[in-house]
Amino acid sequence: MTLLSDTRYVFIRYLTKLVRNPILLFFSLFQPILFLALFTQLLSNLANIPGVLPVGVGSYLEFAAAGILLQNAFGSALQSGNSIVADIDSGFLHKMLVTPMSRPAILLGRLSSDAFRVVIQTAIILALAYVFGAVENKPFTVDTGIIGILLIFFTIAFFGLAWSGISLALGMKTRSAETVFAIGGVITFPLLFLSSALFPLSFLPTWVQDVAKFNPVSYAVDACRVLMINGYDWGTILPAWGVIGLVAVITLSATLYQFRKVVS
Amino acid sequence: MDKPFSVPAYPEIAYLALSCCCSEIATTYSYVIKFKNNSRTLMTDIITVKNLVEIYSDGTKAVDDITFNVAEGEFFGFLGPNGAGKSTTIKILTTLLRKTGGTVTVAGYDVEKQAAAIRKIIGVQSQETTVDGDLTGRENITLQGHFHQMKSGEIKNRVNELLTLVGLESAAEKRARNYSGGMKKRLDLATALVHKPKILFLDEPTTGLDPQSRTAIWSYLEKLNKEEGITIFLTTQYLEEADKLCKRLAIIDVGKIVASGSPSELKREIGADSIRISLEDCQKDKLNAKELIKSLTDVNEIIDSEECLTVYAKNAGLLIPDIVRALDSSGIRLASITFSSPSLDDVFIKHTGKRIRTEELVKAPSTMFGGRR
Numbered sequence: 001m002t003l004l005s006d007t008r009y010v011f012i013r014y015l016t017k018l019v020r021n022p023i024l025l026f027f028s029l030f031q032p033i034l035f036l037a038l039f040t041q042l043l044s045n046l047a048n049i050p051g052v053l054p055v056g057v058g059s060y061l062e063f064a065a066a067g068i069l070l071q072n073a074f075g076s077a078l079q080s081g082n083s084i085v086a087d088i089d090s091g092f093l094h095k096m097l098v099t100p101m102s103r104p105a106i107l108l109g110r111l112s113s114d115a116f117r118v119v120i121q122t123a124i125i126l127a128l129a130y131v132f133g134a135v136e137n138k139p140f141t142v143d144t145g146i147i148g149i150l151l152i153f154f155t156i157a158f159f160g161l162a163w164s165g166i167s168l169a170l171g172m173k174t175r176s177a178e179t180v181f182a183i184g185g186v187i188t189f190p191l192l193f194l195s196s197a198l199f200p201l202s203f204l205p206t207w208v209q210d211v212a213k214f215n216p217v218s219y220a221v222d223a224c225r226v227l228m229i230n231g232y233d234w235g236t237i238l239p240a241w242g243v244i245g246l247v248a249v250i251t252l253s254a255t256l257y258q259f260r261k262v263v264s
Numbered sequence: 265m266d267k268p269f270s271v272p273a274y275p276e277i278a279y280l281a282l283s284c285c286c287s288e289i290a291t292t293y294s295y296v297i298k299f300k301n302n303s304r305t306l307m308t309d310i311i312t313v314k315n316l317v318e319i320y321s322d323g324t325k326a327v328d329d330i331t332f333n334v335a336e337g338e339f340f341g342f343l344g345p346n347g348a349g350k351s352t353t354i355k356i357l358t359t360l361l362r363k364t365g366g367t368v369t370v371a372g373y374d375v376e377k378q379a380a381a382i383r384k385i386i387g388v389q390s391q392e393t394t395v396d397g398d399l400t401g402r403e404n405i406t407l408q409g410h411f412h413q414m415k416s417g418e419i420k421n422r423v424n425e426l427l428t429l430v431g432l433e434s435a436a437e438k439r440a441r442n443y444s445g446g447m448k449k450r451l452d453l454a455t456a457l458v459h460k461p462k463i464l465f466l467d468e469p470t471t472g473l474d475p476q477s478r479t480a481i482w483s484y485l486e487k488l489n490k491e492e493g494i495t496i497f498l499t500t501q502y503l504e505e506a507d508k509l510c511k512r513l514a515i516i517d518v519g520k521i522v523a524s525g526s527p528s529e530l531k532r533e534i535g536a537d538s539i540r541i542s543l544e545d546c547q548k549d550k551l552n553a554k555e556l557i558k559s560l561t562d563v564n565e566i567i568d569s570e571e572c573l574t575v576y577a578k579n580a581g582l583l584i585p586d587i588v589r590a591l592d593s594s595g596i597r598l599a600s601i602t603f604s605s606p607s608l609d610d611v612f613i614k615h616t617g618k619r620i621r622t623e624e625l626v627k628a629p630s631t632m633f634g635g636r637r
Contacts, residue, residue: 017398092394098388099411
């Protein structure tokens, strides 16, 4: 199958590029780690106000970890569009297109490298949260154990793919890395703050609560959060996958449409 | 081909036959060329382009009804300035761009309906140097081999062969980011050759290179064409490059082929030395000067050019004093007068009225890490 082998070679190429650009890797990890540290310190006293954090949540760290994972997925996904712009600008995309290689493999290779990267980053953030929890004597664990961690990886990677779709489509449409970052940033912040990612819904103004209920980010965060705190609450997890799936269909269709235009 | 004697593919032949003043010579010439034309059709045309038109979405006519063929094993070139339509034509031939009109076949395959078959047998070096700076030289070539569905063992041997060919063995394990401009171009050429293509497309392969790197690339290309019989289609804005490498070339300007033939044929077509004249007041004196020079004996042709006027004559050395005297006696002040034997530049000027504009030939790209190994 040339699709599979070509996808593999594209995947390896992007991972090699990432590993050989430690600065890129460092900064894409540094921001979520910074957020994890900052937010959990700044807002740790929230846990002392009765009724702010949901029942059964012992610390703000435990509450916010899922939100930080999502934020990291956002940041990583935005770099995806950047990479396609770089390949178009350098002519490398054309170099691939004049070979008989499978065309979908160009996208699949990129997307699978995005997914792989976001899983590694997620693992690092979870490990760090565990360390923070241990230091502060407010243990952070994923209550559903190893299976739960794998389901979190899956949810985050799936969400990352859906979001890569936006940045890839934007990248191919605008051919400008700056535009991808600008638009990406503008989309990211409201989506993150108008969701249940960083603050308990009950803590937020009513209109924000209303917006958050329709925000796909809330669904993804809630799914990860229940896996960390409450257990296998399929009533939260399955709808989240459904919503992410819907977003993925829309964004990846846009990507495919733009890709067809670039390729033909 | 269907009509071996049909002229449209070689408009300059008709021109040549007509422009020869002596009818005897004209007959001989047209006979020779007809014969050549006939024998050419016996060879297989590996690229055929008929009435190719490319109009961009903004309405720009990048390629305006061009027709040409390239024979198998031929070293064929497109010579023209920036924006002439060279890259556009290459993009269509290499299946990257859809044409607006016309028919194009490569190795007998239709460029749009059978694109996949074409991609297996062509090697392409685009104008931008497209090596991945984060990968080593060896990795760059290997990756390209994988994209061509070659077996790993086969790729390994081929990569070593190519690294030797382009003289990059000792830099093979270094990341391409740290290569000099010339090394990157050589690596790029190697990646285009990994699957032993039948046809190699090169879009300005030496633009921006220093003279040594240019000479090195030229020698690889000549070797590939001669020893391995690879058909090479090259575009260039360098007259010297076209003259040295191409067995046959087409001169292209604003989307049209204005002349084609072998470099020597094209130069012979000029049939004369060129004398470039610039006047102190070109606007005012141009017409008078033209009349005066026309009346001199031994003047073949006189055309407007960038300097002011260009005169074609059999023996420029003898004519120059006459021109100077004629202009002087009519009070027309001369700024400069130079002459040269025919070059492709003259061919270009003759057909387009302007000199081919190229960026500075010797300007090497500045590289921060431009260490030569």
